[in-house]
Amino acid sequence: xxxxxxxxxxxxxxxxxxxxxxxxxxxxxxxxxxxxxxxxxxxxxxxxxxxxxxxxxxxxxxxxxxxxxxxxxxxxxxxxxxxxxxxxxxxxxxxxxxxxxxxxxxxxxxxxxxxxxxxxxxxxxxxxxxxxxxxxxxxxxxxxxxxxxxxxxxxxxxxxxxxxxxxxxxxxxxxxxxxxxxxxxxxxxxxxxxxxxxxxxxxxxxxxxxxxxxxxxxxxxxxxxxxxxxxxxxxxxxxxxxxxxxxxxxxxxxxxxxxxxxxxxxxxxxxxxxxxxxxxxxxxxxxxxxxxxxxxxxxxxxxxxxxxxxxxxxxxxxxxxxxxxxxxxxxxxxxxxxxxxxxxxxxxxxxxxxxxxxxxxxxxxxxxxxxxxxxxxxxxxxxxxxxxxxxxxxxxxxxxxxxxxxxxxxxxxxxxxx
Amino acid sequence: xxxxxxxxxxxxxxxxxxxxxxxxxxxxxxxxxxxxxxxxxxxxxxxxxxxxxxxxxxxxxxxxxxxxxxxxxxxxxxxxxxxxxxxxxxxxxxxxxxxxxxxxxxxxxxxxxxxxxxxxxxxxxxxxxxxxxxxxxxxxxxxxxxxxxxxxxxxxxxxxxxxxxxxxxxxxxxxxxxxxxxxxxxxxxxxxxxxxxxxxxxxxxxxxxxxxxxxxxxxxxxxxxxxxxxxxxxxxxxxxxxxxxxxxxxxxxxxxxxxxxxxxxxxxxxxxxxxxxxxxxxxxxxxxxxxxxxxxxxx
Numbered sequence: 001x002x003x004x005x006x007x008x009x010x011x012x013x014x015x016x017x018x019x020x021x022x023x024x025x026x027x028x029x030x031x032x033x034x035x036x037x038x039x040x041x042x043x044x045x046x047x048x049x050x051x052x053x054x055x056x057x058x059x060x061x062x063x064x065x066x067x068x069x070x071x072x073x074x075x076x077x078x079x080x081x082x083x084x085x086x087x088x089x090x091x092x093x094x095x096x097x098x099x100x101x102x103x104x105x106x107x108x109x110x111x112x113x114x115x116x117x118x119x120x121x122x123x124x125x126x127x128x129x130x131x132x133x134x135x136x137x138x139x140x141x142x143x144x145x146x147x148x149x150x151x152x153x154x155x156x157x158x159x160x161x162x163x164x165x166x167x168x169x170x171x172x173x174x175x176x177x178x179x180x181x182x183x184x185x186x187x188x189x190x191x192x193x194x195x196x197x198x199x200x201x202x203x204x205x206x207x208x209x210x211x212x213x214x215x216x217x218x219x220x221x222x223x224x225x226x227x228x229x230x231x232x233x234x235x236x237x238x239x240x241x242x243x244x245x246x247x248x249x250x251x252x253x254x255x256x257x258x259x260x261x262x263x264x265x266x267x268x269x270x271x272x273x274x275x276x277x278x279x280x281x282x283x284x285x286x287x288x289x290x291x292x293x294x295x296x297x298x299x300x301x302x303x304x305x306x307x308x309x310x311x312x313x314x315x316x317x318x319x320x321x322x323x324x325x326x327x328x329x330x331x332x333x334x335x336x337x338x339x340x341x342x343x344x345x346x347x348x349x350x351x352x353x354x355x356x357x358x359x360x361x362x363x364x365x366x367x368x369x370x371x372x373x374x375x376x377x378x379x380x381x382x383x384x385x386x387x388x389x390x391x392x393x394x395x396x397x398x399x400x401x402x403x404x405x406x407x408x409x410x411x412x413x414x415x416x417x418x
Numbered sequence: 419x420x421x422x423x424x425x426x427x428x429x430x431x432x433x434x435x436x437x438x439x440x441x442x443x444x445x446x447x448x449x450x451x452x453x454x455x456x457x458x459x460x461x462x463x464x465x466x467x468x469x470x471x472x473x474x475x476x477x478x479x480x481x482x483x484x485x486x487x488x489x490x491x492x493x494x495x496x497x498x499x500x501x502x503x504x505x506x507x508x509x510x511x512x513x514x515x516x517x518x519x520x521x522x523x524x525x526x527x528x529x530x531x532x533x534x535x536x537x538x539x540x541x542x543x544x545x546x547x548x549x550x551x552x553x554x555x556x557x558x559x560x561x562x563x564x565x566x567x568x569x570x571x572x573x574x575x576x577x578x579x580x581x582x583x584x585x586x587x588x589x590x591x592x593x594x595x596x597x598x599x600x601x602x603x604x605x606x607x608x609x610x611x612x613x614x615x616x617x618x619x620x621x622x623x624x625x626x627x628x629x630x631x632x633x634x635x636x637x638x639x640x641x642x643x644x645x646x647x648x649x650x651x652x653x654x655x656x657x658x659x660x661x662x663x664x665x666x667x668x669x670x671x672x673x674x675x676x677x678x679x680x681x682x683x684x685x686x687x688x689x690x691x692x693x694x695x696x697x698x699x700x701x702x703x704x705x706x707x708x709x710x711x712x713x714x715x716x717x
Contacts, residue, residue: 003516
């Protein structure tokens, strides 16, 4: 078998079996399953309370108010059940403390305008009190309107929200609905890209630094060319990442399928995952792969300069900062994808994978723009691979006290063919 | 199957690591590289292996340049030992052997043979980091020879080993030579080179100061050692012309003399003074030659 494949499979298997990889994968899988079952799980926790727990005692001027207030509450989701409490305020307090009721409300009526005081053991959770307040507010408005002799039809007009639509005139521009869907999708994809590049880039740098610090590197480079080693690592980790992502997707898909009823709507509708566009998916794959190659090459190059594994983090810190910067700009760009800043930065190769993807996802931009940025990106990757291979060949032979970016020059010289 | 170095030079910035080194190492030869720290031994090895490109001159094995296509013919034990600390001995050696173009099954059988030979078969499934330094070194040695290389380069193979292990490794090296491997090794332990090598080269700051066959080097060195044990005071012999060094010992003295004829003169001065129990003329040791030729810069 070709040496390249031996090294590639070694990297793949070695990383696959590593504890940190297994733990990360396990935790992420749990998260995915947890997220897919989120609705079911939350219902399990809150389900018990909803039966009788939401019952709220009412004291004070209950006669006129309790029926219309209950009426208002019934219109809300997860309705609250009110019960007129026969007894004094102290007795009501005792009943709440004994958890017979979840809370109690003291209603007052002055000039036919209602007011209330809410009592509960804990008032940190405002869900219940807000519901009752909102209902009471509506009731108050209704009573006041009634007093002013406003006709119900007119009152309906006053209280209903105004219709306000936005329509893009450009032919291919996205509608508001599409845009918000795209935003959710792009948001998720950016996150995945960010984490993947950061994690796998780190993995490569560590892989190289481990071989170097353990000095096994000298045997390796006498057996196979450093350039082949570098790319075997990059592609080995890429395949590992791919298997990981596929595993996540399969598990995620199964988990979603099992919970389909609970999840129609909810989170997935918000992220727009239910109608993923094929073209956007293709762009995602393209930018993902190119972004990975760019940063992986950089990480391998930086990793080769390290003498001790402790220095690896320090040396790849600038790279991490660039990734974070790209992510930050992308987050800003989510709300203003057509701003000049985003447009310009989307052509800078280190930002292209995220920012051009963002623009493709959210705007209708001509293909030549995307093509140009992909061209620049590929060119940068090629240049970086050539320089990276040179630095790698030299860097793996260098052992020094400090590892710094200054070593790049020394490494280039060491690998120079004279 | 000869290894040829022709006017090889390596410059690092302004400093000269190897300066116009020319060598011919014939097939099935054990060649010793001597030199103090920083003499350019490791740099020379790295150039032979193609890890570094020479600034000038050329290197060829079997009249061809050494490239990665030939790495299965070459074995290398680097001075800086290193293996994957977290990998099992077996996985490690199989991986490294496969990188040298070996078949997995064959590597496993070879591996068993070597572990058996070094009396460490129980380490096969252990992680390298759990092994002692000496045993790690044995594993490292196996990784250099498992694929039966034609050319074996050993950089300080015996450093850091106890005498028992040194003997074991020496035996292995000699066996490999007898099986036809050409071996180049470096050391600053003179007795190892003296014992194992026919040809040698002493490097000093990148320059070869002594080079050739061990016997010829010794002969051409001229100076001899003379050991005298006597019942009377022999201090006066240091006045004899031709005596280079004099060292008083408990039973007499040790002399370094310019040539054999000086011994005769020394013997004459002793004649009739009393009972001489020992009068021995010895070949110079490699140590003497090394100190003489390369010592100046280390003193």
